[in-house]
Amino acid sequence: MRNVRNTSDGRGFTLVELLVVIGIIAVLISMLLPALQRARSAANRAACSNNLRQVYLAYQMYANANRDQVPMGHRKDLEQLNYSIWDNDHIAMMGVIQYWGYLKTPLAWFCPSQESLFHKYDTDANRWSLDLATGRFANAVRSGYSQRGRGPNWEDIAWPTGGLPAGVDPIRWPEVYRVNNPANPIEGTGLGPRIAGDPLPKLSKYKNMALFSDVFASAFRVQPSHKEGMQVCYANGAVKFVPLDLIRVDIAQMNDSFTTNSLTNNKAVRRIWSKYDQF
Numbered sequence: 436m437r438n439v440r441n442t443s444d445g446r447g448f449t450l451v452e453l454l455v456v457i458g459i460i461a462v463l464i465s466m467l468l469p470a471l472q473r474a475r476s477a478a479n480r481a482a483c484s485n486n487l488r489q490v491y492l493a494y495q496m497y498a499n500a501n502r503d504q505v506p507m508g509h510r511k512d513l514e515q516l517n518y519s520i521w522d523n524d525h526i527a528m529m530g531v532i533q534y535w536g537y538l539k540t541p542l543a544w545f546c547p548s549q550e551s552l553f554h555k556y557d558t559d560a561n562r563w564s565l566d567l568a569t570g571r572f573a574n575a576v577r578s579g580y581s582q583r584g585r586g587p588n589w590e591d592i593a594w595p596t597g598g599l600p601a602g603v604d605p606i607r608w609p610e611v612y613r614v615n616n617p618a619n620p621i622e623g624t625g626l627g628p629r630i631a632g633d634p635l636p637k638l639s640k641y642k643n644m645a646l647f648s649d650v651f652a653s654a655f656r657v658q659p660s661h662k663e664g665m666q667v668c669y670a671n672g673a674v675k676f677v678p679l680d681l682i683r684v685d686i687a688q689m690n691d692s693f694t695t696n697s698l699t700n701n702k703a704v705r706r707i708w709s710k711y712d713q714f
Contacts, residue, residue: 484666514584548649594607611635
């Protein structure tokens, strides 16, 4: 068999020996890769947890300046659409915090593990087109986190859709409303009467309820980003890692057809928040 010569001492290596060395290296790499992936996952989880704490503190600062109120809620009748910063031509939900400058770093809105281009920072599908002079964006902007769409008593908090006349306040406060929930707040199908007064709930009333989570608008947006679990931030400031198995069945019922599957999606969203609360 032909030798591959080593010019330093004249000793040769056979092709078989080289293949053995290559095989050993391949085995070592296969052993190291899972450890490296676990280390990367742990680092992303820590970064995500830190982001959620920043989001929580931003809401807390907003509450301190606004009679304990916080801009929780979701878009109109779609409870799974609970991650918006800018909704085409006006501020929505999380965008209130961004607009008033309570969260200084845009990347804090995004989980580092997220792979969906709809929920990553500054992608073609989610361009961060903020005009610093006006506080407006040129396109719809989604965060990487879902927020609770309901108040501490499970009252619904709905934000408006539709066009916004040019030159007016981009926060459409007159069209944000709270309504009493039906008798069964988790599985209910309708809305009760509108609640008079301020539309926003008070942060202190949530006590230990879940407020923010890795986005779970549909199964498509959860996998493959989060294979093991979801980071969840609570109203007491704690961040917990909730195993995906706890909500896997609920997520499987949700799809990206928001309007044609809205009732099933909405019920799944409510069940997920309820399970987060009990974790």
